[in-house]
Amino acid sequence: MSKRFDTFGGDEIRMATLAEVARHAGVSASTVSYVLSGKRSISEGTRRRVERSIQELGYHPHAGARALASSRSNIIALMVPLRTDMYVPVMMEIAMAVATTARQHGHDVLLLTGEEGPTAVRRVAASGLADAMILMDVELEDERIPLLRAGDRPAVLVGLPADTAGLTCVDLDFAATGALCADHLADLGHRSVAVVGEAAAVYQRHTGFAERTLQGLRSRAAARGLRLIHRPCEGGYESTAGTLARIFEERPDTTALVVQNESAIVPLLALLRQQGRAVPEDVSVVAVCPDQVATQATPQLTSVAIPAQQMGRHAVELVIAKLGGSPTEEVRLLGPELTVRASSGPAPSA
């Protein structure tokens, strides 16, 4: 009922400090600190008294002071590619998963764009702004990697560079993904499969995952006696139409398509519909894409999900483990899962 502390829902003008809490609770500053950190045992009574004071004063420890004294900022830097032309929803999902998981571990997330380039890695590490880093969209020969190796800050990569020695990485097992698609189609009796691939630029940029998927597809296709062709595709209506035409021209017996390029999926389905090729009666379609895309398509797509959330969560967990000094495996590949939906079925002539 005391009016004094009721400045609009408990917001004080001046921020309380540890010392004030200590005075209010009748203990020393260090005691308050230990209550907060739990690094020394505190008697039940004192703890409660301190906690009440914290509550009443609306105390929040000052992040800078804490970082200075403990040389731990409790911040994880997340570096996302500047390029916002591709996989945007996936990136976003990973980023959000990183942010929420980090919070669960008491950390905040600093958002870095690729724009600053490798410099950002140095700046953030050297200034003690972040305790650790998570890098997304890693390329096979990424410029940022030497800096990570040289620096002593824990880091986790989302994606697989060419040389993973000494690095910790998280990624979907794209080779297994490819294999899974091939198996599924082979099981259904298909003999001739076409891959509607990523844009040529993606292969040139050597982001790795596209090649790995293809490789998985190829080797399993060979093992199962599948004929496989692969055509890159820029995505969008026009380009997809061209790719599709070329595929059916070259291999009229094609009965199944594997699509990895998200922006080709909707056009592809529209085109097939328009050409009178029924899915899955005439052509089966298997996609590698986020579940959301697969379930929103018509018909719903049999797909291997891109586990964006999982990737984000794992990245944080690994980075937290490293911060805690735990030994961590180098590469964590997430096992792909294929969900059968309405777009794949037995090969027509079978």
Add this chain to the structure above:
Amino acid sequence: MSKRFDTFGGDEIRMATLAEVARHAGVSASTVSYVLSGKRSISEGTRRRVERSIQELGYHPHAGARALASSRSNIIALMVPLRTDMYVPVMMEIAMAVATTARQHGHDVLLLTGEEGPTAVRRVAASGLADAMILMDVELEDERIPLLRAGDRPAVLVGLPADTAGLTCVDLDFAATGALCADHLADLGHRSVAVVGEAAAVYQRHTGFAERTLQGLRSRAAARGLRLIHRPCEGGYESTAGTLARIFEERPDTTALVVQNESAIVPLLALLRQQGRAVPEDVSVVAVCPDQVATQATPQLTSVAIPAQQMGRHAVELVIAKLGGSPTEEVRLLGPELTVRASSGPAPSA
């Protein structure tokens, strides 16, 4: 040529401190600080000597120490909605623009998800983690707003709440956007226009922008003698098909469509094509969407762009201005721009 400092590209194991730089340059610590901040005049010679030392030692000021001493973290918190089901590319684009613009002003960006809720606002402000906040996806009655009003940290909202008193907001002028679309179609001689709206949930959530667009459309339509109907649409193939069918059933004379729901755009075009309605010969289509979506569609869409980058940039600039103590306007509405592309043309009977 000295080997001593060549530990792999200039990375020292121990991080240099201000004091070390000062010793190395033969000046006092405060002098180094003033060189860095430029807050006092420094002689040319000293400045150069200090700068060389900084270079040689690879010095980066410690963020925490700086924040503690100056009570400025040089961090802006960006709160994005947790919900990743809508506008994802737009959100991402805004977020990236915020991040890069902030860097240009010497600030970093802390990524907060909506998950933590209004608490995050208090936590970040009270701990001094961030100097200011930018909130995205603001709802008409947003829970976070009272906290912002109570707190003393500068904040900028992206989006318009019901009551903007005392707040600074950035948004596209959606009412003007609606009006612009109506004008464009009226100019082309259309008399009966249908709006393929956002999902019903969007209207219920009162995010504001959808209503404002509609309002702009309606009043200008009335002024220009256009008949207008509006039907919400969930997006996706099925739902769009239903909405479209209902529209043409109710108003067979409809010659133009306005679409705001991004996820309805591609299905809509596919459906029209399939139904044999040529765009723009039989039906004109105007969209409110990012330029990228408009240009990737077939045919390319006449559209009002959602200026995501601009919104992000303006938000940062306003927040920086407020941090600098400059008075700032309350609401900055960005003027919409309509780009005529291939999807709109003269009304058929005209």
Add this chain to the structure above:
DNA sequence: GACATGTGTCGAAGCGCTTCGACAAACACC
């Protein structure tokens, strides 16, 4: 040459927290 006025630099005092060693007090043991 006495005076005011700038300029450039330094020293010291914090900013708010963590953490280490010290030390009473309470308990255990024979």
Add this chain to the structure above:
DNA sequence: GGTGTTTGTCGAAGCGCTTCGACACATGTC
């Protein structure tokens, strides 16, 4: 009732930076 061990608390010393006042010296002014 001495010894040894916990247990709970405190004081003090920083962490690396900013910033204020002081001060020495160079300049300008009548």
